[in-house]
Structure formats: structure tokens, C-alpha cells
Amino acid sequence: MAQSTRTTGNSAGSSASLSDDPIESLTTWFQVNSKPILYAVGGVAVAAAAILVYRNSTASTREKASVALYEAQAPYAQGKLDDAQKQLARVADRFGSTASGQQASILLAQVLYEQAKYDEGIKALEKALGSASAESKGSVESMIAAGYEFKKDMGKAAEHYAKAAAASSFKGDKYNFQASQARSLMAAGKADDARKIWEELAKLDGEPIQQEATVRLGELAAK
Structure with a gap:
């Protein structure tokens, strides 16, 4: 009975020794998980290669477009x-996604x-x-607006200047597009809508557009 107890104790001690050995435990874990690791490493390598090809392809496309x-x-x-x-139509069609x-x-x-x-x-x-x-997008929308101005469709021009202002990420451009929208509205006979825009622009202390906005409000008041 005592012998049996010692055998059990040795067995337990051996098990504890295996689990406590970090090198042996890591080796055993790696053997069990070797395929998943290789798959993961392979996947990372493929992804890295794909990114590299994409970047090289994108850079090449930008250069050709330029x-x-x-x-x-x-x-x-x-x-x-x-x-x-x-020639410009060909460039626009072929490289439309580039600057x-x-x-x-x-x-x-x-x-x-x-x-x-x-x-x-x-x-x-x-x-x-x-x-x-x-x-x-802001530049494209403003050019569309200019086209409608040429066609004397000032209402449509105002619509696209509004879209240009909404799309612009630079406040200077945004204010200029809003001013163009207000001018188009005035030309379209929509004085009340134009006045609302000029009133907002007139509040922009220090901005170049403020002076014109003040003058335009005076013109509208005189009418």
C-alpha cells in the first residue's frame, strides 16, 4: 500500500516537473500547434505581399496618370x-480614380x-x-455650377455652389463657394435666400469675404 502511494507520488511529481519546465512545455505546445502557426505566418506573408503589390501598382498608376x-x-x-x-477625355476615363x-x-x-x-x-x-x-469634390461641383452659369441657369448654379461648399474641407474655399451661391441666388431673383447666406458671411470677423457680404446686404436693403 505504501509502495503504491510512492508510485503515485512519483507519477505526480513527474507530471508536475513536465508542466513546470517552460522549454519543454513550449516545445510540446509548438508540436501540437505547429500547423496553425504555419498557416498564420503564411497568411501574414501573403497579406504583406498583396499590400506591397497594391502599393507598387498604385504608385505606378499615379505616375502614369501624371x-x-x-x-x-x-x-x-x-x-x-x-x-x-x-487627350483629356482619355486621361479622365483611364485614370479617373487618381488626382x-x-x-x-x-x-x-x-x-x-x-x-x-x-x-x-x-x-x-x-x-x-x-x-x-x-x-x-468641391472643385468639381463648383465647375458644374460654372457650367450652369454659362447656360444662364442661376438657380441650378446656386444648387451646385451649395454642394461645393458642403464638400469643401477648407474654410476659405467653403466661404467663397457660399458667396458664389449667394450671388447666383441674387441673379436668380431669390433675394431672401441670398440674404440669409450673406448675413452668415457678414459675421465672419477677419475673413476676406466679410466685406463683400456687408456690401451685398446693403444692396439688398436698398432694394
Whole structure:
């Protein structure tokens, strides 16, 4: 009976010794979990490789877009509007998700506006909005507004200047777009709506737009 007790005690001591040995415990755990570890390491390696390929691809695309935009501006600078229109349209279609592609869309609209193709210019800009970054949406919306100004549709111009202001992340741009919205509203005969915007802009102490807002409020009061 005593012998049995010692055997049990030795067995327990052996078990305790195994579990208390950090090296042996780690080795045993690794043997049991080796496949999950390898899978995890492999997954990390694949993910890292995918990120690297994506970054390289993105950088390459941006570089190509920049070169294409530079080349497309040459005929525009030379006054060759037809050639400029074709090249800028290609850049906008191919690289629409890049900053250069979005700039190409804005320049394309400008080229079309100069040819009195206002509807085409607006259409090109509306297409660009789908892939426009947050930073460029304000500029795209303001160019759409300019197209409606050319068409003498001041109500629609005001709508898009409002969208440009809402999309702008820089307060200076935001205030300028709001001022353009108010001017368009005045031209559209919507004096009350314009007055509300000018009143808010007139409260902006130290901002360049404040002076014009004060003058415009005086004009509206005189009417």
C-alpha cells in the first residue's frame, strides 16, 4: 500500500516537473500547434505581399496618370482644343480614380466650356463625381455650377455652389463657394435666400469675404 502511494507520488511529481519546465512545455505546445502557426505566418506573408503589390501598382498608376495629364495639357496650351479634348477625355476615363485623372476631368470641362459645349462639360464633370476624392469634390461641383452659369441657369448654379461648399474641407474655399451661391441666388431673383447666406458671411470677423457680404446686404436693403 505504501509502495503504491510512492508510485503515485512519483507519477505526480513527474507530471508536475513536465508542466513546470517552460522549454519543454513550449516545445510540446509548438508540436501540437505547429500547423496553425504555419498557416498564420503564411497568411501574414501573403497579406504583406498583396499590400506591397497594391502599393507598387498604385504608385505606378499615379505616375502614369501624371505623365498622361502633362502630355494632354500640351495641345490645350497651344490652343488646339479638339486635340486637348480628346487627350483629356482619355486621361479622365483611364485614370479617373487618381488626382491627375480628376484634374483632367476639370480641364476637360474647361475646354468644353470654351467651345460653348456646356452640356457636355457638365456631363463630363458629373461622371467624374463618381470617383472623385473628398478633396476634389468641391472643385468639381463648383465647375458644374460654372457650367450652369454659362447656360444662364442661376438657380441650378446656386444648387451646385451649395454642394461645393458642403464638400469643401477648407474654410476659405467653403466661404467663397457660399458667396458664389449667394450671388447666383441674387441673379436668380431669390433675394431672401441670398440674404440669409450673406448675413452668415457678414459675421465672419477677419475673413476676406466679410466685406463683400456687408456690401451685398446693403444692396439688398436698398432694394
